[in-house]
Amino acid sequence: MTQEIASTSGEIVMGLGFWIATTIFILAYALIIWEKVHKTIIAVFGAALLIVLGIVTQEEAFNSLDLGVDWNVIFLLVSMMVIINIMKPTGVFEYIAIKSAKVAKGRPFMIMAIFSTVTAVVSAFLDNVTTVLLIAPVTLLICQALELDVVPFLITEALASNIGGTATLIGDPPNIMIASKAQLDFMAFIYHLTPVIIVVLIAYIISIKFIFGRRMVVKEDLRQRVMAMNENEAIKDTVLLKKSLVVLAVTMTGFVLHGMLHLQPATVALFGAGLLLLISGIKEPRHVLAEAEWSSLFFFIGLFIIIGAVVKVGLIKWMSIKVLELTHGNLFGTSMIVMWFSAFASAFIDNIPYVATMNPLIIDMAKQLWPNLSGIELLHHPDLMPMWWSLALGACLGGNGTAIGASANVIVVGMAEKMGHPISFKQFMLYGMPLMIESVIICMIYVWLRYYVLMI
Amino acid sequence: MKAKDIMIPFKDYLKPDNTLSEAVNLLKGAARGEAKIGVMGLPVLDDKGKLVGMLSMTDILRAVHPSYMDMMNLGDFTWDGMLESLAKQVRDKKVKELMTRTVIIVHEDDPLMECVDRILKNHVRRMPVLDKTERVVGMVYLREIFFAITKAMLDEK
Numbered sequence: 162m163t164q165e166i167a168s169t170s171g172e173i174v175m176g177l178g179f180w181i182a183t184t185i186f187i188l189a190y191a192l193i194i195w196e197k198v199h200k201t202i203i204a205v206f207g208a209a210l211l212i213v214l215g216i217v218t219q220e221e222a223f224n225s226l227d228l229g230v231d232w233n234v235i236f237l238l239v240s241m242m243v244i245i246n247i248m249k250p251t252g253v254f255e256y257i258a259i260k261s262a263k264v265a266k267g268r269p270f271m272i273m274a275i276f277s278t279v280t281a282v283v284s285a286f287l288d289n290v291t292t293v294l295l296i297a298p299v300t301l302l303i304c305q306a307l308e309l310d311v312v313p314f315l316i317t318e319a320l321a322s323n324i325g326g327t328a329t330l331i332g333d334p335p336n337i338m339i340a341s342k343a344q345l346d347f348m349a350f351i352y353h354l355t356p357v358i359i360v361v362l363i364a365y366i367i368s369i370k371f372i373f374g375r376r377m378v379v380k381e382d383l384r385q386r387v388m389a390m391n392e393n394e395a396i397k398d399t400v401l402l403k404k405s406l407v408v409l410a411v412t413m414t415g416f417v418l419h420g421m422l423h424l425q426p427a428t429v430a431l432f433g434a435g436l437l438l439l440i441s442g443i444k445e446p447r448h449v450l451a452e453a454e455w456s457s458l459f460f461f462i463g464l465f466i467i468i469g470a471v472v473k474v475g476l477i478k479w480m481s482i483k484v485l486e487l488t489h490g491n492l493f494g495t496s497m498i499v500m501w502f503s504a505f506a507s508a509f510i511d512n513i514p515y516v517a518t519m520n521p522l523i524i525d526m527a528k529q530l531w532p533n534l535s536g537i538e539l540l541h542h543p544d545l546m547p548m549w550w551s552l553a554l555g556a557c558l559g560g561n562g563t564a565i566g567a568s569a570n571v572i573v574v575g576m577a578e579k580m581g582h583p584i585s586f587k588q589f590m591l592y593g594m595p596l597m598i599e600s601v602i603i604c605m606i607y608v609w610l611r612y613y614v615l616m617i
Numbered sequence: 618m619k620a621k622d623i624m625i626p627f628k629d630y631l632k633p634d635n636t637l638s639e640a641v642n643l644l645k646g647a648a649r650g651e652a653k654i655g656v657m658g659l660p661v662l663d664d665k666g667k668l669v670g671m672l673s674m675t676d677i678l679r680a681v682h683p684s685y686m687d688m689m690n691l692g693d694f695t696w697d698g699m700l701e702s703l704a705k706q707v708r709d710k711k712v713k714e715l716m717t718r719t720v721i722i723v724h725e726d727d728p729l730m731e732c733v734d735r736i737l738k739n740h741v742r743r744m745p746v747l748d749k750t751e752r753v754v755g756m757v758y759l760r761e762i763f764f765a766i767t768k769a770m771l772d773e774k
Contacts, residue, residue: 250690252690254689255689255690255691255694259694294688295689297685297688298685298686298688298689298691299689299691301683301685302683302685302686302691302694302695305683305699306696306699386696389696390693390694391693394693394694395690395693395694397690576685579684580683580684580685
């Protein structure tokens with residue numbers, strides 16, 4: 162096997178184009194990690210430069226399925242953002258959070274456990290950052306009412322949002338990207354990732370009980386402050402709320418059925434956003450559209466073009482050959498390396514550029530292994546499937562390792578600092594890293610047991 | 618008329634290192650013209666007498682209002698005593714942490730229409746008046762401009 166792979170490496174021409182693309186790719190990633198210039202600016206400029214220099218043509222960058230911008234990812238993200246932006250003023254998110262605190266009867270650990278679970282479940286369907294931005298303000302209020310240290314609550318919610326986001330296709334951008342490249346549908350993620358994420362979440366709640374559970378006590382009169390809150394007052398627009406919930410139900414049904422209906426997830430999301438815009442009675446859509454995270458969206462666009470260039474010149478293929486040489490074509494070993502390497506890489510660098518690079522790398526690896534296959538037969542080769550799931554699990558859960566591993570962590574640390582409770586890099590890692598390793602161990606056992614022992 | 622014709626001569630001011638409890642005391646007892654009836658906002662001057670900011674009552678309100686409440690609609694879920702306990706927590710914060718740093722100003726020879734333009738466009742109610750050497754010489758208040766408008770409207774000539 163090793164020999165066969167080595168012989169194919171001859172096809173890569175390491176000419177001027179190869180070195181220009183590779184240099185821009187490495188420089189762009191280095192600058193993104195360095196964080197002195199905003200990552201979106203680097204990605205957009207790097208992409209433009211590659212087109213100007215003719216490494217990729219504009220046609221390839223804008224329209225090619227293999228080399229260009231993955232519009233499936235862009236439209237799925239922007240459509241979900243629009244739906245959430247329309248729903249926000251209804252007060253439904255405030256309602257859910259206040260209700261959760263009251264269900265917990267104002268008892269601190271119960272609040273932590275319920276808030277973490279709610280965050281995980283909501284994150285499975287909405288973007289993690291959005292979820293954290295919706296739950297954290299209420300958490301700060303509740304902790305103020307109960308005179309509790311807010312830091313453990315904020316950290317556990319950020320971690321829970323990354324765990325929950327891993328469960329579905331739409332939960333976290335890496336999954337959206339993997340689904341689009343590997344042509345995996347919503348139900349495939351439910352079938353392969355959701356079960357293990359439920360186990361990870363249960364283990365996580367038990368772990369935080371041991372870490373934080375004993376320290377928190379609250380006086381009875383303070384609990385009354387929480388119990389006196391009336392969650393029904395949160396709902397500001399019942400009519401819009403009903404419309405939003407209907408559209409959300411339609412969209413979720415669409416996701417469940419999109420494989421059968423032969424519709425891409427982005428089509429389903431775009432339909433949901435369009436329908437809600439239509440029936441919400443919004444006269445001027447400028448505000449809800451402007452509030453989408455345009456900076457992240459342009460980051461994706463730039464990144465896709467940069468990755469397209471290094472795929473085109475053969476860098477990714479060269480890397481995939483090296484990975485296979487390293488693992489001697491042992492696919493179980495490769496899966497485990499992909500999972501653990503992804504987890505530690507994502508703990509320190511943005512998992513979005515990481516997955517953007519790994520997707521074509523895995524496809525190139527598959528092409529080396531099964532040169533006679535193409536299309537779905539290649540992407541969904543039974544021996545390749547555990548690789549996709551290992552990548553998704555590693556890249557999403559790995560974000561929990563450090564304060565900069567995932568956007569949700571960055572948001573939470575920023576908010577805590579603004580409230581006068583700074584969380585140091587070390588302090589976050591002290592909780593995040595062991596909990597991340599715990600979750601990846603569970604996933605490792607799961608992948609091994611399910612795909613290599615039981616083979617189901 | 619010009620800004621200097623309606624301005625109240627400069628008297629009280631805050632220093633960047635004043636605490637909020639000192640600041641509210643000054644706001645409460647500051648002179649407005651002849652009477653010491655308190656003002657809604659004061660300029661902040663550094664040791665060299667240079668204008669570095671403004672602190673208004675709105676800034677004090679913002680100091681006790683937790684920033685997380687800006688992010689969501691949580692006003693319905695506050696409790697009796699919350700404001701008082703937060704006020705106690707922020708009383709030792711410094712003026713420089715909460716003042717508005719980009720101050721909207723006018724110069725003493727600016728016409729009144731310029732004052733109106735700045736007040737409307739920047740949503741302020743008072744502006745320090747500076748002389749040619751950029752020193753604060755007075756304050757122009759919304760009320761004084763209003764009186765100038767009233768006078769012009771009611772003037773029969």
